Amino acid sequence: QVQLVESGGGLVNPGGSLRLSCAASGFSFSNYYMTWIRQAPGKGLDWVSYISSSTSYTKYADSVKGRFTISRDNARNSLYLQMNSLRAEDTAVYYCARDLSRGGGDAFDIWGQGTVVIVSS
């Protein structure tokens, strides 16, 4: 079935780094734009980053620009988020999600279960 599974979350010190992964299955991953969205404890959803199907285009929220890098490996059906210079305010559940439109810029119809990132000393 169509599925996204995140991994790579954990506890990291402020200033540290973490790399999240999202494994896709059940659909033609290379045809879809993908995104990372996070949710801090008890808070709302917060869009983080976006990547085009061919990797030629990436975009970031101002809060993570210059610290986070989104990438994908279409041969491995995988999406990644490299997070550097982590701050306490980056603590959240991180979800990967699929854009339902192959042209991008639409809505997110498939979500993973989320992976927890805790930034604390």
Add this chain to the structure above:
Amino acid sequence: QSALTQPASVSGSPGQSITISCTGTSSNVGNYNLVSWYQQYPGKAPKLIIYEVTKRPSGVSSRFSGSKSGNTASLTISGLQTEDEADYYCCSYAGSFTFVFGGGTKLTVL
């Protein structure tokens, strides 16, 4: 990238209808017919229930409907059921492949 504005909470009785508003600006909600709504239960991933302002994905109940006027989008749930009690989030495309979410609305079914 300011968040869209939603009421923190709404409530209704079973069988009633409720509407959740989502106010943005002419840079996001007002400029694109690309507003989506998500339902989220505690500890679970969000689920898409409305996209492109008014469209429902396959399998989503027809009790859920969306609309937009100017810079404000709305989600209406008719014939409220206890299972509708959840958090609801709006999201809008904001141009150049950026997106903005609302702060979320907690729906209580009394």
